[in-house]
Amino acid sequence: MQTSRMAGVFGGQQVDFLRMRAETLRGHLDAMLLSVLESEPLHGYAIIEALKQRSDGELDVPTGTVYPALRRLERAGFLRSDWSNVGGRERRTYALTGAGKRELTAQRGQWRRVARTVTAFLGN
Amino acid sequence: MQTSRMAGVFGGQQVDFLRMRAETLRGHLDAMLLSVLESEPLHGYAIIEALKQRSDGELDVPTGTVYPALRRLERAGFLRSDWSNVGGRERRTYALTGAGKRELTAQRGQWRRVARTVTAFLGN
DNA sequence: GACGATATGTAGCGTGCAAACATATTGGCA
DNA sequence: TGCCAATATGTTTGCACGCTACATATCGTC
Numbered sequence A, B: 001m002q003t004s005r006m007a008g009v010f011g012g013q014q015v016d017f018l019r020m021r022a023e024t025l026r027g028h029l030d031a032m033l034l035s036v037l038e039s040e041p042l043h044g045y046a047i048i049e050a051l052k053q054r055s056d057g058e059l060d061v062p063t064g065t066v067y068p069a070l071r072r073l074e075r076a077g078f079l080r081s082d083w084s085n086v087g088g089r090e091r092r093t094y095a096l097t098g099a100g101k102r103e104l105t106a107q108r109g110q111w112r113r114v115a116r117t118v119t120a121f122l123g124n
Numbered sequence C: 001g002a003c004g005a006t007a008t009g010t011a012g013c014g015t016g017c018a019a020a021c022a023t024a025t026t027g028g029c030a
Numbered sequence D: 001t002g003c004c005a006a007t008a009t010g011t012t013t014g015c016a017c018g019c020t021a022c023a024t025a026t027c028g029t030c
Helices: A029-036 A044-054 A063-073 A097-120 B030-035 B042-055 B063-075 B098-122
Strands: A006-010 A015-016 A079-086 A089-096 B009-010 B013-016 B078-085 B090-098
Touching: A015 A029, A029 A044, A029 A063, A029 A097, A029 B090, A029 B098, A044 A063, A044 A089, A063 A079, A089 A097, A097 B030, A097 B098, B030 B042, B030 B063, B030 B098, B042 B063, B042 B090, B063 B078, B063 B090
Parallel strands: none
Antiparallel strands: A006 A015, A079 A089, B009 B013, B078 B090
């Protein structure tokens, strides 16, 4: 799968300019996953698409990152999943739990804090 | 050493409200280290203090994080260190190299990008 | 029939950060 | 004089997260 059309050295490491990996925002992937499930339940593939769309095509998170992360969040009680047959295809659909909603709120606060702190050093 | 006076469950994990660990801002610690060395060379302990002061006491990065990070940045060519005897005590003082300055600039851009993206999901 | 998009997943790896440990000097106070 | 907190530098070990690469299968279209 073609994931980028232009690449270069940026920030001391090889990155692509069109697509951002979750590695760059490590620690905030969980929050973003919860965030895209806030409005409606989605299945894994649709979540990856939603991350792309809501970031204007910048975020490209590989399946090897998303699927384990979803399972982790389910194990933690923040998500609930059930298999459903949509259009003749098996899909595991994830939905936010009550704990997941509270977690999302907490993560929003956490993000505000982090952003404020890092910006104090690097500017905005 | 006392590192916090108040703690609780926040964001699903045990954190302290007064001091933020580098874990929370994983991936941006390097940028902040370079940033505190922008104005003047400092030794490890002074760097930890600078991080605390410039974040209004929020940032508390343990030595087991800072010292290896400084060595890593030196190995990468972003910092240069030399031993100096200050006040009769041996101190390894770190200074930004040319490459380090360029890296800092790159990291600022990177941070802007990350902040924009995450904020698109979590709000500001 | 081939291929790209859709769809779900695992195994193994690299790395950044942290806890715990180890050591030594300086300054102040009792 | 003895004690302790602050100052100061580091290593060892382990963990968790995200990535690469791999594996599999269906659907729609040309």
